[in-house]
Amino acid sequence: MTEKSVREFAELTWDRHPLHLDPAYAAQTRFGGQIAHGALMLSLLLGLVKLDPRYVQCFYGLDDLKFRVPTYFGDIVRASSEVTEVRPRPDGQTAVVTCRGELKNQDDTTVLTGLFSFLVGGESTPASQAN
Template sequence: MYDRYYDEVEVGDTAIYGGVQVSEEYINRFAELTGDHHPLHVDPEFAARSRYGQRIAHGFLVLSLSAGMFPMDPAAVVAFYGMDGVRFVKPTFIGDTLRVRLTVTDKTDKTVGGVVQTALEMVNQRDEVVAVATMRILVARSPARAEVVA
């Protein structure tokens, strides 16, 4: 999706990327990095008594994993433009394998190229959606097209 220039992306384009297994180490390292040591994430006994019956991954960990799953061509991607509507709709457990599904929902022209808006869905190995967001990335026009526009 973000391995193409703005003028090469169309509303409706969809792609699925990744295949990252969430490990206990990921959860523990994320807790150390962020300081979020909520017992649902790091305490097996506490988590076993919770509604989930086991430890769950941090929502922000799940969302952060998406960033490394889809390709971003440095020649095309100008900047991360923002994210809205983040929701964590199902828990992610140790051992779950996550993929990210991106669907282009809008494009907004800008001088440098434009903002590509995508519906981001994190899905587990059962194809259940565990997290959603609307993501926007500023993407350059292709070099050949940029010369015509300028």
């Protein structure tokens, strides 16, 4: 996690809380220093998990999200996921697949966990090509 990434995320999202951007402010908090946005860490988890675009049609839902520890500048994170449920949809063509996702830092400490659902089906056709 780099300061540059946090600053760019702050600009993109307009979340400019001093905990993320102001070293003097952050040093006085319970965290003792600047930390990355929780939403940035959630986005990293989703980005680091391999999703095959031939089958994953869209992100469908998020449940039981827990931020376990903060991510500091200089931390290195890795993602893992495990399918926990497949619910076929009435259309017979798609299903909602739920995965338990986890992000860990370089010390093997869990940063965040959650259940992430995706709408999946056979090879999807872009809307511009559908009849």
